[in-house]
Amino acid sequence: MAAMQIGMIGLGKMGGNMAERLRRAGHDVVGYDRNPESSDVSSLDELVQRLQAPRVVWVMVPAGAPTRATIDQLCEALSPGDIVVDGGNSHYLDDKKHADQLGARDIGFVDVGVSGGVWGLQNGYALMVGGDADAVGRLMPIFESLKPEGEDGFVHAGTVGAGHFAKMVHNGIEYGIMQAFAEGWELLEATDIVTDVPGAFKSWRTGTVIRSWLLDLLVRALDQDPDLSELKGYAEDSGEGRWTVQAAVDHAVPLPAITAALYARFSSRQEDSPAMKMVAALRNQFGGHAVASVEGQHTKGADAPGADVTPPIDGH
Template identity: 70%
Template sequence: MGGNMRERIRAAGHDVVGYDPRPEISDAASLAELVEKLAAPRVVWVMVPSGVTEDIIEQLGGLLSAGDIVIDGGNSKFSDDGPRAEKLGALGIGYMDVGVSGGVWGISNGYALMVGGDKKHVDHCMPIFEALKPEGEFGFAHAGPVGAGHYSKMVHNGIEYGLMHAYAEGYELLKASELVHNVPEVFKSWREGSVVKSWLLDLLDRALDEDPELANIKGYAEDTGEGRWTVEEGIRLAVPMNVIAASLFARFTSRQDDSPAIKAVAALRNQFGGHAVKR
């Protein structure tokens, strides 16, 4: 995703130096060389898996100078942003958190950007944001101070969990019906003129075109943290999260080949009602 973002920014006429451990796609041999190749004041956008973000930002703190800016565009937890901004700020280095949505399609469609940080840093980096966002008036928000960008992306991904699972339940019900004989065509019919049309629906239609029975996909869905954090915030703020919480727990169910909870339900039904237990 970071590589695609580099190309989209370059296409807008900006000079970009990228570093990646894979030399075939990297413009520098190390983070230190990346910093050397950038003219001050530098803007360094970190787009890495959450497990290594802290280490990368720590390294950058020792390489950058006062007046430079670090942007974390990964799916970090919003509560990590304040301490990072404070630590870098003590060195005179600015920090922004940017929630980024767009996936592999962003290079051509643009990316939705949710920014957290000081206005002076946002204003300085607007040419980058303009290059990355979709054309038109939508796709960018200065959501608030440091932490607001990742908080907004967390909620975005929680909503995504719920939307995805609603489509998935509809798919399963259509598949189970004895009346509907062409499930992929039904989904295709919803892509225009329907109130449930969306990009996610387009992607599901694409998946069904490639594999109408989804026979080559295992029924296992990972959660990367944002759904959990959204539910945790709902608990903290006493905001009901019925749909998002249910979609998160459904992902947990997908990891069980033979659900212990459903085994217990089957055993109870057998005990009080004599219902047969299937093996």
Template identity: 65%
Template sequence: MDIGLVGLGKMGGNMRERLRRDGHTVVGFDRNPEVSDVDSLAALVDKLPTPKVVWVMVPAGEPTRSTVAELGELLGEGDVVVDGGNSRWTDDLANAETLQAKGIGYVDCGVSGGVWGLENGYALMYGGDAADVEKVQPAFDSLKPEGDFGAVHAGKVGAGHFSKMVHNGIEYAIMQAYAEGWELLEKAELTDNVTEVFRSWREGTVIRSWLLDLMVAALDDDPGLSQIAGYAEDSGEGRWTVEAGIENAVATPAITAALYARFVSRQDDSPTMKAVAAMRNQFGGHAVRTPAPKGGDAAGESKAPDQAAAAREAGAGSGREPAES
């Protein structure tokens, strides 16, 4: 199929490559001209045959809303917009309503897979009308992992991102449990090699998982996690999951505790949060904070929290889509 892809960051760029490897024609647009195939959204739309399908992979919130609004002025009846970023499901309802008035379809798609998706495939959770989903189905089939699982039409518009939100909330809790277990094993001073204990759990135990594999990889890279500050961000979905639990009278104590632990990490250097930050870096390429060298400031995300927050705010509209949480 022919498909437009807006946002060619860590995930978007790899998604373009995976689609092309499977024989699809992909026209990509990004604010960075070095990776972009065209110089504007209008040029992207012009290159696509009808019905046109445009997949958006930019940061959630205003960057996505404004991109969808611009596409609404460029596309026509029967075309489809796919939001594959980490948008809040309530945004999907508003976007779909706006596009529906113009006869343009809308599909929301939660995407999981991080920087590993190019080779392993992406878990996809999508919502929308069956007719709109059908127009995107060849891309879904190419992006998903091999095998019977890894992709689902979750329901109506909003269901895809709502499912991905809950997925990420669960992810918060699992990472927190691994991280707390690691800190306890290190602190007790009874275990000679904590990394090897974690490695042994990768086979035959009920807690084996890909996140456990990534935790071991992080410990192999940096035994004791001495090069990572105990500071972990949250990308929104954990907060939204807790809020949804409150709205639906569903208790989410494990997810809530994991979210709050990340808040605590921003006050003090936490060994547990070193582990969370290490896993986030392993699966999503997220930045980690490192200690400042003598006589100078640390680079990038190793700024003081208030400075880092200002830097993140300044880059909110940079065109980079978020990966995993």
């Protein structure tokens, strides 16, 4: 596979390792990051000057405003025949705008959904590519070096936007799988029935229907902190999950599992649940059911006749 020259913008957890994987494969990589400590050049303009035309520049910065600003700058600095690759987790609807903006100057655009996280340097990166066949063909030596060894780990998913749409759905699935593992773990931990919870997860790594890399990573996390006591039950999201749900609404496709997983993250960020306060207040209003006060005590409803503590639920 022919060695190429490529500019990499954004040398963080992803771009830094991707640049290193490309260098190990023999490519000439010039990296630019706004953080001078990790950058090979002092500005985006210097990066462009260091590259020989026709240039390839891979953008690997946070999605949204940083990616848009970088593509605006590249549109000014690059020349006809060059190609810009957006490998960040950008919204798929941004891709058409970027392709049109760059295309007006005869600069090509390819969107790539990248998966592999901080393990990609050693394992390779799965790539989901959107763009026209000529541009994608020119980039194949780069893709071949980034992807994992073997047949899988690469798809030319369609025209511009298809790469990021595929990655968005991938991440939606990621939300659902993680949530299912997390809920299973909570149930096992909440009961005394299985006495070796980490052992149960370990045993599932081989031969089971649910063996997977996420399961391997779950086992690794429990090895490091067996009951996750060092963590708070708080999970951020960076956009892909909500965009998956938004796309599902736009196309009237039911995604109950992925949607629930997204909402579970929102719930994790609440110290208390305003909605559940209202549910408690309404139960108290109509049924005189006990509520938990902010002091943590169960109290009777002030005006409800005969309000008392809810009896235990008999599940059988």
